[in-house]
Amino acid sequence: MVVRGDATELLAGLPTAGVDAVVTDPPWNLGRPYGGHDDRLPDDQYVRWLNGILRQCARISRGPVVACVGTHNAGRLPRLLAGTGLGVAARLWWHREPGSAEAVVVTAPPGWQVRGPRLDAAERVLARTPETRRRWGHPVPKPLPVMTALVRLSAPPGGLVLDPFAGSGTTLAAARRAGRRSIGVELEARFCRTAVRRLALAPTGRSERRA
Incomplete structure (x- = not known):
């Protein structure tokens, strides 16, 4: 499902x-052309904005909140997570191109733990995944294999995944591919249309049997 709107407003209406x-892969405040979203906010304003989103995500999620924050935001993590009730459960990396890597942070409420094979499998996929070549009209889409690995890591088979920054729909297509359900929130109308199209094209994966 793709819902057009501002995550700041829509997340408040979703159930705990x-x-x-x-x-999710939130904006990094690097001036990317996202359309209606201002990606050049003053630092304190950006941190307050994304911290508010993460607070809502922590309330809405029964499990982890996985965010592709990038190395750019590594120093902001304490402020981004302040008051959310989330702690860093794991740090993963994927190699965007030779000589560079991007950070993925798995945050979770107390008591949630990343366990063995699921994390190991995600690390292997992330480590060898090249940058996507098809951009779907989006300035910085994530590779489908990366998001598929993260969906499988974080949500149970048949589970429901939320992406408050759906963009071109990579997380949603990944969830469909992995046998999970999904809800995507996206501000920009053209990205919503792309996400809907990608969902229609994405193959439906078989959910792994629950343990």
């Missing part, structure tokens, strides 16, 4: 513990 996981 209503999804199994949040998997």
Whole structure:
């Protein structure tokens, strides 16, 4: 499902513990052309904005909140997570191109733990995944294999995944591919149309059997 709107407003209306996981790639405040979103906010304003989103994500998710924060935001993590109730459960990396890497942070409420094979499998996929070549009209889409690995890591088979920054729909297509359900929130109308199209094209994966 793709919902057009501002995550700052729409997340407040979603039920507490209503999804199994949040998997998202939020704007990094680097001046990317996202359309209606200002990606050049003053630092304190950006931190307050994304911290508010993460607070809502922590409330809505029964499990982890997985965010592709990038090395650019590594120093902001304490402020981004302040008051959210989330702690860093794991740090993963994927190699965007030779000589560079991007950070993925798995945050979670107390008591949630990343366990063995699921994390190991995600690390292997992330480590060898090249940058996507098809951009779907989006300035910085994530590779589908990366998001598929993160969805499988964070949500149970058949579970519900939320992406408050759906963009071109990579997380949603990944969830469909992995046998999970998904809700995507996206501000920009053209990205919503692309996400809907990608969902229609994405193959439906078989959910792994629950343990």
